[in-house]
Amino acid sequence: MLRYTVRRVLMMVPLLFLVSLGVFALVLMIPGDPAITIAGENATEAQIDATRERLGLNDPVLVQYAAWAGNALTGDLGSSLFSNESVTGAIAGRFPVTLALTLAAMLIALLIAVPAGVVAALRRGRWQDRGATLFASVGISLPNFWVGILLIMAFALAFPIFPAVGYTPISEGVGAWARGLVLPGITLGTAVAAEITRQLRGSLTDTLQQDFIRTARANGLSGRAVVLKHGMKNAAVPVVTVIGFQVGFLLGGSVIVERVFGLPGLGDLAIRAVLQRDIPMIQGIVVVAALIVMLVNLVVDLSYGWLNPKVRQA
C-alpha cells in the first residue's frame, strides 16, 4: 500500500507542472499589452511602465514563469491588483464558506442518492426504479441557479422557513449556520445527487447479479445483510469515482450558488476578480481549485487500494 501511495503521489508532479504552466499562460493570453489592461485604460505612460516593471513583464517569459511558480510553491500567489491583499490570504479567508457549502451539498446529495439508488436497484423495473431514474435525468438537467431561485421563492419568500441570502459564520451559532446552508446545499447538491443515484443504481444492480451474492443468499444471510455487507462494499468503487468527479463540479457550481445566495466564498471572490480583471487573484483561485481537484482524486485513487486490494498491484 505504501509503494502504491508513493507512486500515485509522484504521478501528480508532472500534472501539477502542466497545470501551473496553464495557469501562468493566462497572463500571456490577455489580448494586447497586459500592462495596459492591468494598469487601466486611462493610465499614463509612466504608470504603465511602472506596472510593467512591478509585474516583471520586461523579463523573458521563462524567468517570469520561474519567479511565479517558485513563489507559488512557497504559498505566495502574489497580491491583488486592487486591494494589495495577498491572494493566499484572501483565498484562505473565503475558503471556510465554500468548504461548508460543498460539504453541505455533498451530504444532502448522499442523503438523497443512497436511498434512491439502493431502492432503484432492489426494485428494478418497478415504479420506485422509474421514479429514481426520472429524478436522475431531471436532476442533471436543471440549471442550478434556477433551482436556487425557485427554492428562495418557495422556502424564503412564500414560506419564510430559511434565510434567502447571507451567511452566518459557525462562530455565531451552529443552528443559524446550518439553517443558512440548507437551501444553498440543496441547490448545489441536486445535480450531484442525480449523478450518484444513477451510478449507484447501475453498479449495485451489476453487483447483485454476481455469483457471490447468490452464494451469500444461499448460505442463509438475510436480504438486508447481503445488500449492506456484500453489495454496497463492492458497488462502492464506481460510486466513489463519481463522487471524486463531482468535486470539480461542486467547486464550479459554488460560484453560481454563492452568487444566488450572497455567500462570501471562493466563488464570490472569483467573480469579483474576473469583473475587475484582477489577474493574480484569478490565477490563484484557479491554481487552488485545480489543486483541490487533484488532491481529491488522489484520495479517491488511494481509496480504491483500500476497497480493492488488487488495485495496489496494478
Place this chain on the structure above:
Amino acid sequence: MTATALDRREALAPPEPSARARFVRRFRRQKLALAALVYLVLVVLAAALAPLLATHDPLAQNLGSVLQQPGGGHILGTDDLGRDVFSRALYAGRVSLVAAAQAVGVAVVLGVIPGLIAGYAGRKVDAVIMRLTDALMSFPPLILAIAFVGVLGPSLTNAMFVIGVIFAPRFVRLVRGTVLSIREETFVEASRSIGTPTPRVILRHVLPNALSPLIVQISLTAAMAMLAEASLSFLGLGVQPPDASWGSMIERGFRYTATAPWLTVFPGLLIALTVLAFNILGDGLRDSLGREIRRGS
C-alpha cells in the same frame, strides 16, 4: 466482370439489415427519446422563425407597462423595461442554441483531430496528448471558463470558445478509444496491407465507425454546453445586453424574484426542458447502438 458477379450474388442474398438500419429500428422503439427529438426540432424551429412568431419587438421598451403579469396582451408578461417576455424568449432561444452549437463545434474540432492522432501515432505522441487532456480535466470546468473569460473579456463568443476547449478532452478520449480498437481490426489491417495511405484509412474506415458514439457524445455535450452558457450568462460573463439568452434573462429577472417570478420561471423552464431533451436524446441514441457499434467495430 468479377465485380458484377459479386454484385449480383450480393443482390440475390437475403438482405441483412445494416448496422444503421438496426440502429434506426432500435431508436424508433425509444418513445421518450423520440419525444425529446420532436421537442428539440420544435424549439429549433421556434428560434429560427422567431421574427414570424414574436408578438412584439424583443428590444422595444415600454416603460408604461413594466412587470406585467402573464396574460392579456403579453402571453408571458413583460420585464422591468416593459419588454415582451415571450418575444424575448424566442430570440434568446436563438442565442442559447447557437451558443451551444458553437461550443460543441469547437469541442468536436479540437477533440476529434488530437484523438485521431493520439490513437494512430506512436506511444510518445499519444502519451503527450493524453497528459495534456488529463491536465485540462483537472481544472473544475466552470472555474476554468470563468478565468478564461475574465482574461479574454466577457463576451458570448469567448465564453463558448472556452466551453468548447473544456469539453474537447471528452472527444479526444472517445475518438482515441475508438481508433485504438478499430486499428487492430482485420479490415483495417487488410486495407493497410494493400497500401492505403493512413489519411485514407482514417477517412474510409476509422471515422465512419466512430460516428455513432460521436453523435451520442455530441447530444450529451450540447446539454452541458447549454447549462454552461446559461451559467456564464447568469454571472454576466456570457451574452451582453441588449442581447439576451435564456440564462441572462434569468439573471435580469432574479432582481424581481419577489414581485415578478415569471421573469425567472419561464426562461428556466425552457433551459431545463431543452437540456433534459438533449440528455434523453443522447441516452436514447446510446441505448440504440448495438454492442457492435458501441465497441466501434
